Amino acid sequence: MYSSNQTQFRSAGFALLLFAVPLAGSSPWAAAWTAPCMLFAAVLMTWGAESAQFFVAQGFALAILAWMQTLPEFAVEAVLAWHQETTLLIANLTGAIRLLIGFAWPMIYVTAAFVHRRRTRQPMRKIALDPQQSAEVIGLIAPIIYGFVIWAKDSLEVYDAVILVALYAGYLWFLTRLPAQEREAVEELDAVPRHIVLAPRRRRIAGITACFAAGGVLIYFTAAPFLGSLMALAGAVGIPTFVVIEWLAPLISEFPEIVSTFYFAKHSERASVGLMNIASSNINQWTLLMAMLPVVFSLSRGGFSAIPLDPQQEAQLLLTIAQSSVAVVFLANMELAWWEAASMFALFVAQFALPADWIAYAFFVWTAAAIAEMIARRRRPEALKKFVQIWRAYVLR
Secondary structure (H helix, E strand, O other): OHHHHHHHHHHHHHHHHHHHHHHHOOOHHHHHHHHHHHHHHHHHHHHHHHHHOOOOEHHHHHHHHHHHHOHHHHHHHHHHHHOOOHHHHHHHHHHHHHHHHHHHHHHHHHHHHHHHHHHHOOOOOEEEOOHHHHHHHHHOHHHHHHHHHHHHHOEEOHHHHHHHHHHHHHHHHHHHOOOEOOHHHHHHOOHHHHHHHHOOHHHHHHHHHHHHHHHHHHHHHHHHHHHHHHHHHHHHHOOOHHHHHHHHHHHHHOHHHHHHHHHHHOOHHHHHHHHHHHHHHHHHHHHHHHHHHHHHHHHHHOOOOOEEOOHHHHHHHHHHHHHHHHHHHHHOOOEEEHHHHHHHHHHHHHOOOOOHHHHHHHHHHHHHHHHHHHHHOOOOOHHHHHHHHHHHHHOOO
16 A cells, blocks of 8 residues: 555656646756745735725635745646546645635734734734625635535536536625725825836736736746756655645645735734735635646646545545634634634644644534634624625615
């Protein structure tokens, strides 16, 4: 069994390196130029999203930002699906989702709390969300539930892709109904996005488009060689390919999002935007990214084909569903408290020392207890209240 798995891991690693070679080869030294390029790409797209939120809904701007930020992950997953590396597809996807929630969320809180204390000399107990950001919180629920359906039937099929894309389309349609950000907040922006927002209409549109386009192109052409260089480095020092696929590949593919969230979090009053950037990316991953897998897999096989889930993949998927469920519960009251961020990070770290099913059970028990408390107290989640108010104000009007 170990020999078979090792062969599959090497095959997946070879497939990823093939994707990287035409761009920059697989030299470890390629990271010296690709890392700054990805950093600059993340900043460009963040400027574009910050500028765009004043002319479209903030959630819609973050959805576009999240889609472009996940281009590297789409590229990695497409290579794996095309080469029919079924044992690694879910590992990479679930590893990426857990990394964003378990690591990026706490990082946002720590960064924002540090900046807040330095500025005010007072502790920051929580990150509060704006009412419109209930769209991302509620938008996570349906994809997570459908992820449980996929887990229960042990396979990912093309018809699942249709349903998942429909869920994302509904989420995106709702965001288009929301109003743009208030113009009074323009002065809070950094110099570049503020200059774009205050520019004449044509220059403003050109500036926003250029930020998104340049950032997307940089990420598309830089992600693979960056990943290839790190995989070459991992191979040189003896890190197993499976570990690279499950954790290192997601770390690299999510690099732009982590950089963007740090950018938002360093303005403590905008830390909630960083959280929602991650939430929007999670929605993107649970829907569009997961939907892409059976489609590319079927194309590579020349016909409709299901991706089977082995016990290891089922365990990883269930753990990710459990973690995402707790994340929604944490945000149900439209805030992320310090102890919630700390708990999320602690359980994220614990998964490297404890069996996956133990951590999954802990997450599910936490979720069930929180839901039971809401029912016992007959308390409707604040996120649902805000979502209903926004629906009535902007969709039913």
